[in-house]
Amino acid sequence: MIIVMGLPGAGKSTVMKGVSADVKMLNYGTLMFEIAKEKFGISNRDKIRKLPVGQQKEVQAAVAEKLSSESGKVVLDTHCSIKTSKGYFPGLPFELLSKLDVEALVLITAKPEEVFARRQNDPTRDRKDDVKLEDVQEHDDMNRALLAAYAAHRGCPAKIIYNAQGKMEEASAQLQAILE
Numbered sequence: 001m002i003i004v005m006g007l008p009g010a011g012k013s014t015v016m017k018g019v020s021a022d023v024k025m026l027n028y029g030t031l032m033f034e035i036a037k038e039k040f041g042i043s044n045r046d047k048i049r050k051l052p053v054g055q056q057k058e059v060q061a062a063v064a065e066k067l068s069s070e071s072g073k074v075v076l077d078t079h080c081s082i083k084t085s086k087g088y089f090p091g092l093p094f095e096l097l098s099k100l101d102v103e104a105l106v107l108i109t110a111k112p113e114e115v116f117a118r119r120q121n122d123p124t125r126d127r128k129d130d131v132k133l134e135d136v137q138e139h140d141d142m143n144r145a146l147l148a149a150y151a152a153h154r155g156c157p158a159k160i161i162y163n164a165q166g167k168m169e170e171a172s173a174q175l176q177a178i179l180e
Contacts, residue, residue, distance in 0.1 A: 009122065014168055019176050023075045028076055028077060032060070033048060068099040080143035081142050088142045092146075097150060107161070108163050114164070
């Protein structure tokens with residue numbers, strides 16, 4: 001499994017759409033939403049991060065169980081960390097990571113100004129909680145620290161790919177090279 005992470009608005013899903021590898025693509029947030037909707041009745045996936053941490057952990061555990069049974073080449077689209085009212089919650093707790101056969105970890109990021117603008121201009125998602133540019137930078141810093149911790153825990157390579165505005169094809173090509 002190759003895990004692709006990043007901030008909301010960094011362009012993970014967009015970069016992944018530019019990849020032409022023969023792999024199974026899974027979205028961690030979609031899997032979490034399916035479970036959280038059934039268990040807790042939430043109405044959209046952006047509300048997952050507003051659940052109490054205990055409920056988020058319960059949903060993560062259910063997703064980890066589901067992912068551990070996947071076979072073949074899998075690419076998982078997820079968040080490195082989730083900003084909650086109590087602080088940053090690891091998107092991939094070590095207990096979850098221990099259940100997965102991780103080949104590589106990839107962090108897709110962009111300049112904080114670009115991420116901030118993308119969030120403000122995305123009508124399909126509820127991402128306007130981070131009203132300050134400094135919040136985006138802080139979240140990216142947290143993700144970089146967690147990326148290093150995740151890679152050390154699994155003993156696998158970690159790669160940072162910059163998805164600069166207007167350069168999605170270059171970012172996709174870097175991800176494609178990792179998948180080959």
